[in-house]
Amino acid sequence: MLPQERQDLIMKELYEYHSVKISELSSKLDVTRETIRKDLYELEEKGLIRKVHGGAVLNKANLETNYSSRKIVNEWEKRAIAKKAVEFVYDNDTIYIDYGTTALYFARELIMKKTGLTIVTNSLSLANELVEHSNFSIIIIGGNVRKNERSLYGPVANQTIANLYVDTGFFGIGALHPEVGYTNIHMGEAEVSRLMVQHSKRRVMMADYSKFGSIHMNKVAPIEEVDTLITDSKADAEMLKAIQEKARNVIVVEAEGGEGDE
Known part of the structure; x- marks a missing residue:
């Protein structure tokens, strides 16, 4: 190692x-x-x-x-996952991007490669990045601020989501397990993700190898409910196989550069 x-x-x-x-x-x-x-x-x-x-x-x-x-933990894996995820975005789409560090790398790829997007997010960091460096239309869902994650959640966020539908939702995730599915630590953030999974025509999960096999308290979605999972080649082979048996589509990418990073 x-x-x-x-x-x-x-x-x-x-x-x-x-x-x-x-x-x-x-x-x-x-x-x-x-x-x-x-x-x-x-x-x-x-x-x-x-x-x-x-x-x-x-x-x-x-x-x-x-x-x-x-952001520096498993950076190269996150970058590789983000690059692949961009292939699921089409110019002029309306998309949702969840909070998290992989989502930030994904946003940076969009800035370089896509035009005419409308982006819904609950991430203040991501919104700042997009406002500063792109001409995309940005919608922030509002709500309570979770300071250390710079994310938005709570009744205001949930009420906003009730009236929003997007072409594709892109989600980072705290943990995934073949028996339990996708889970997160924070109850409010998990609720936002869960609602946006329901309000997305297509659902793409972005999860590096370190998320495999863990289970957090709050469920976001079962494996079967997500259209595509994008992960990296360091994912545990046994866990990956078990997830592939249930998942609709799993894409495994190779990280470029770094000395064994994500």
Whole structure:
């Protein structure tokens, strides 16, 4: 396993549990404790974590700005997935783009390759990017702001969605499992995604390999309800096969560049 792959997995553990122990990481990743210490040192240098006795915790500031930090986790996989997803967009379409870091890379691909789009989103980061760099028509659904994700949710968002229908919805996802389907951590965000799945003629999920096999509390959609899943070649083979047996269409892409990144 390459250093970047290990560090991606360490960050995934931290985002889920907020702390890690060197001894547990050494056993789980089958490397020496010294290797883990080196990984933690490099992550601390990037400002992502803070080392503590016997392990590490998320940088306190990172708890409020983890959206920015997560952009560098599995970056190359996210870019490859985003490039493929653009092939499902046609000029002058009306589309929905969910919150999340993969969605941001997807928006940047749209800016370079598409024209005349109307884009509905619940992501403030994505809306800012599109307003700054494109001539697309942008609709923000409104609602409560989740600060660390820069996303919108709640009754106002749900009421807006009730009156909106799009050609294609593009969704990032917190986790996917062949038995449970697509799930997210935050209840309000999951509800927005769930409603937009219902209000999209076509549904495209964008999920890198790190999302496979996990289950979060709030269900977004069953595997069978999504038209296309786009993932990368690092996805667990057994999980991928189980999902392919239920999914309508699964596309696996190869990441370009990076040293084992997403």
